[in-house]
Amino acid sequence: MNASPTRRRWFIASAAAAALSGGPVSAGEPAPVDWQSAIAGFADGEQRSPMVFDMQDAARCIGRWTLHADAVDDEAFPEAATAAFSDQLQFPAAVHAADFFLTEDRPHPAYRDAADEAARLLTLALVGDKAAAYTYFENLGLCSTQPEAVQDGAGLDKDPAATTQLQAEASPTELPSSDFDEPVNQRRLAFIELFAQRLRDGAPVADLLKPQISYVYMVKHPCAAATTGYVELLPASDVDTGFPFETTYTWENPDCKVPPELHSIEAFKLTETMSHWTRIEAAADDHNFDRFFLSDNARNDYLLISIEPYNQGYAVSKIEYRVEMP
Numbered sequence: 275m276n277a278s279p280t281r282r283r284w285f286i287a288s289a290a291a292a293a294l295s296g297g298p299v300s301a302g303e304p305a306p307v308d309w310q311s312a313i314a315g316f317a318d319g320e321q322r323s324p325m326v327f328d329m330q331d332a333a334r335c336i337g338r339w340t341l342h343a344d345a346v347d348d349e350a351f352p353e354a355a356t357a358a359f360s361d362q363l364q365f366p367a368a369v370h371a372a373d374f375f376l377t378e379d380r381p382h383p384a385y386r387d388a389a390d391e392a393a394r395l396l397t398l399a400l401v402g403d404k405a406a407a408y409t410y411f412e413n414l415g416l417c418s419t420q421p422e423a424v425q426d427g428a429g430l431d432k433d434p435a436a437t438t439q440l441q442a443e444a445s446p447t448e449l450p451s452s453d454f455d456e457p458v459n460q461r462r463l464a465f466i467e468l469f470a471q472r473l474r475d476g477a478p479v480a481d482l483l484k485p486q487i488s489y490v491y492m493v494k495h496p497c498a499a500a501t502t503g504y505v506e507l508l509p510a511s512d513v514d515t516g517f518p519f520e521t522t523y524t525w526e527n528p529d530c531k532v533p534p535e536l537h538s539i540e541a542f543k544l545t546e547t548m549s550h551w552t553r554i555e556a557a558a559d560d561h562n563f564d565r566f567f568l569s570d571n572a573r574n575d576y577l578l579i580s581i582e583p584y585n586q587g588y589a590v591s592k593i594e595y596r597v598e599m600p
Contacts, residue, residue: 307399309355312407316363319415330384330559330567332375335417337388339372342414345396352400362418363411374419383576383598384559384567386494388413462563465581465588470556470568473548483510483590484582490594491521491540499525499532503540513593516543542595547575574598 345351346365361367392410399407465482472479487510491503503521523536548554551570559565559578569576580592 307355307402307404307407309352309407310358312399312404313355313358313360313363313411315408315410315412316360316415316418319412320418321415323416323418329382330557331417331561333382333385334388335375336372337385337390338392338413338417339368339375341389341392341396343368343372350396350400363414371417371419375417382567383569383596386598459563462581462588463558466556466558466566466579469579469590470554473544473568474554476545476549478514479544479590480510480514483513484584485510487513487590488592489513489519489542490592491519491542491596492594493597493599495525495599497525497530498527499523499530501538513544516541516546544593547595574600 342363343365346356346363346368362371392413395406395410395413399410469479469482472482486507489503489505489508491501493501495501501521501523503519505517505519508517518539518541521538521540523533523538525532550573552572553570555569555571557567557569559567564581566579566581567576568579575595575597578594578596579590580594581588582591584591
């Protein structure tokens, strides 16, 4: 479906707002991007696409492909880009790819984050950022549906040698080095399960944190608005005892209902927050196993926990508390 110039301008303006936090995009012609080189990132990403997608992977892929399908439908890409698109990047295939990852469950919060990130990268690409253009298509390649088709045995080349090669690539023994069966990832999973169990028990967690961590607070409101707060070098003990922090309300849509005060003071205490959850489920954010979602499917808030090696083991280095307002 062809989009009107007004709709195209709306898409680009919306993406620019997401990418630049409200900053203006320079007028005039965008700097040139070698779109063929940028689109080559899709094939590079496809080579590293996992054979199995967990729920966070699937949600992230829905966000990326949905944003891409909308951008293609809005005619946001220049002709030089669309001329270089493979079949997978065309509108029908992009819609099919987004549908491929859909489940009957409520969309995971990673969906919106991935869509926001894709919008940011695309906006930068459209104003000449070559690295952003490459990363945009590389991320889509990571969400290619082709590895899954190969794994299911569909679409295999009839040539015996080619079939043998594809089957070898789909074999579980050939999964990327970040496969969850690796001992290092088993230890990471064991650590995050210990952390989640502490929260289920209402027990302190400071000893599972680095001495100082980063804390991120984000509440996403309707009307493309958000309340955010950040604390760097937060003492680990404060996570158990509670701490105050300043938040800022921002918005993109001029028709948003804006509160009279854009800055406020909030407080966070992990055990108090988790006491309102009826269950705590842990899931890896991606196949690197260094970020984990902790969520309660009955609620609209969740934790994103980052871990890293520390003192012969692992420790939490960052806690993000996010809320999706209906």
